[in-house]
Amino acid sequence: MLQHTPQGELFPEALSQAIKEKFYWVDEDYTGTKRLFFENAGGSFTLKQAxxxxxxxxxxxxxxxxxxxxxxxxxxxxxxxxxxxxxxxxxxxxxxxxxxxxxxxxxxxxxxxxxxxxxxxxxxxxxxxxxxxxxxxxxxxxxxxxxxxxxxxxxxxxxxxxxxxxxxxxxxxxxxxxxxxxxxxxxxxxxxxxxxxxxxxxxxxxxxxxxxxxxxxxxxxxxxxxxxxxxxxxxxxxxxxxxxxxxxxxxxxxxxxxxxxxxxxxxxxxxxxxxxxxxxxxxxxHVCWIGEQFEKKNMRREAFALGMEKIAQHERALMQHLLEGTPELPGLRHMDGVEVFLDYPDLSTRDFIVACAIKGLECAEAVEKYAEMDVTVYERVASSLYSKRMLDSFGLEGTLRISPFHCHTVEDVDQFLRITAELIKKQK
Known part of the structure; x- marks a missing residue:
């Protein structure tokens, strides 16, 4: 089992909430339905200002x-x-x-x-x-x-x-x-x-x-x-x-x-x-604004670089939490009904994507089950022209792809973990 070593650093809570407010439809979809959108590798939330x-x-x-x-x-x-x-x-x-x-x-x-x-x-x-x-x-x-x-x-x-x-x-x-x-x-x-x-x-x-x-x-x-x-x-x-x-x-x-x-x-x-x-x-x-919440910079590139560093740190901390969870709420690495793929321990070498599977469910079926619980994730399967070559190289038939974004919070990750635990329970 991978060791739990702290990685990344979360945004301060007030900043995290301010960031979320800068995007359209983070906690609900365009119809007003509450949901978790963890499929940002396919296309991220849109900045209101953009x-x-x-x-x-x-x-x-x-x-x-x-x-x-x-x-x-x-x-x-x-x-x-x-x-x-x-x-x-x-x-x-x-x-x-x-x-x-x-x-x-x-x-x-x-x-x-x-x-x-x-x-x-x-x-x-x-x-x-x-x-x-x-x-x-x-x-x-x-x-x-x-x-x-x-x-x-x-x-x-x-x-x-x-x-x-x-x-x-x-x-x-x-x-x-x-x-x-x-x-x-x-x-x-x-x-x-x-x-x-x-x-x-x-x-x-x-x-x-x-x-x-x-x-x-x-x-x-x-x-x-x-x-x-x-x-x-x-x-x-x-x-x-x-x-x-x-x-x-x-x-x-x-x-x-x-x-x-x-x-x-x-x-x-x-x-x-x-x-x-x-x-x-x-x-x-937007990125420069995030950087300037930590330190004022004279050059735009410097502010942008600091903002990206803080984004990477926040996403890394969220990924750590998604994988490890807490003693009361196990992360994906510690759920009996979940298999995490390609789980390299040094999260500094990874962008915020987690590949996994729900045991007993085909990936496409798992995506549908999550959708029924108002969670958006995506499957990458060998039948897809966008993923077959890569999956074959890893020896995988398919995977669930979980990809949150820097406007997400620990509470969002906890909600996903609770829903995942409930989904596993329903399969038993």
Missing amino acids: EQDYVHMERIGDCPERTSKTADYLNSVIDKGINDVRCMLNAKGGSVITMLTASQVIYEMTRVAAENLPGKNIVTTALEHPSAYDSAKYYAEKTNREFRVAKTNPETGGVDVDEVVGLVDEDTCFLSVIYASNISGSILDIEQIVAKARAKKPDLYIIVDAVQHVPHGLVDLQKTPVDAINFAPYKFCGLRGLGVGWVSDRFASLPHHKLAAKPAGEWELGSPAPAQYAGVSAIVD
């Missing part, structure tokens, strides 16, 4: 590509949004990319890399989201390159650094690697992967899928100098309809779809959407 700012901007019909006071205002919103993308990633230089989804972004980045970079092989991992894995595989086949896949580690739920780096050589076209798993929550050591892979090939291009990790942990491209990275605002309390990417200067200058008259590093096509950029800035405002 939605309000988006609506405000959408009401302005003017085109930002004109000469007027309104156009100046719209462009200031766009500029702030672009700067806030850089703030989130600690990115210097390079170019920001926006599309309808993060999957479209990574497909485009993969296409550009495969069609323009030399090399005989493309390296990725078995843990990738299909948008990254399938695009790498598709372009490896299209460009007649060897497709190399790093194996997962069933103990950690991730992929070992040396497993990835061992597939890289002087003939590698590019490396595509996920930051954190949306099944196990395991965070890959991107800093070491980058350092060791570039020690083997100094000019190696590296693409990172950060969709799962960005809402839960800090990204710092000055420590992990990759060439391309993406994220999805809707999974980070933002809005659907936007996928965001950033590419380095050298990646940005590779041949790509653009208007001929635009600068070489320009990746945007068509008129920009100020409302979407406003939604991104609302996310950064």
Whole structure:
């Protein structure tokens, strides 16, 4: 049995309640029905400010590509949004990319890399989201390159650094690697992967899928100098309809779809959407506000970094409580009717996702039972195109995925544990 060692640090109670108030429908759904929503890996709660700012901007019909006071205002919103993308990633230089989804972004980045970079092989991992894995595989086949896949580690739920780096050589076209798993929550050591892979090939291009990790942990491209990275605002309390990417200067200058008259590093096509950029800035405002509840910072990136650190600490403490519980209310690790998968003890290596199963219930059936008790979780099963490869690599048929968010509280976790105990009792 895993030892109970304190990990993480909860928000002060008053701050935790203030954070919850900043979101729509945390404790009830849009119909007013009370519920627990522990499925934020599929799409998080929406910040009220993000939605309000988006609506405000959408009401302005003017085109930002004109000469007027309104156009100046719209462009200031766009500029702030672009700067806030850089703030989130600690990115210097390079170019920001926006599309309808993060999957479209990574497909485009993969296409550009495969069609323009030399090399005989493309390296990725078995843990990738299909948008990254399938695009790498598709372009490896299209460009007649060897497709190399790093194996997962069933103990950690991730992929070992040396497993990835061992597939890289002087003939590698590019490396595509996920930051954190949306099944196990395991965070890959991107800093070491980058350092060791570039020690083997100094000019190696590296693409990172950060969709799962960005809402839960800090990204710092000055420590992990990759060439391309993406994220999805809707999974980070933002809005659907936007996928965001950033590419380095050298990646940005590779041949790509653009208007001929635009600068070489320009990746945007068509008129920009100020409302979407406003939604991104609302996310950064929120995280900075959390950071400033602990310490005032002079620089926006510093406030954002502190806010993300506090979010990660709060979620880690909640995950510890979910797994361990109390003597009066056992956590998932200690419930006879629950099996926890991929349960690596060091929670600092995991985003807030718990994979488990209710004994005697198929995962899809367990999801339905939880729904009957007004709890939203999700199943990841081998029949799903989004999870089969990853589950097979771990030797699992399926799993329940429990993914709360930083606006949740200990009381929310306790409620989930009580409901789970009741569900188990009904199966006996």
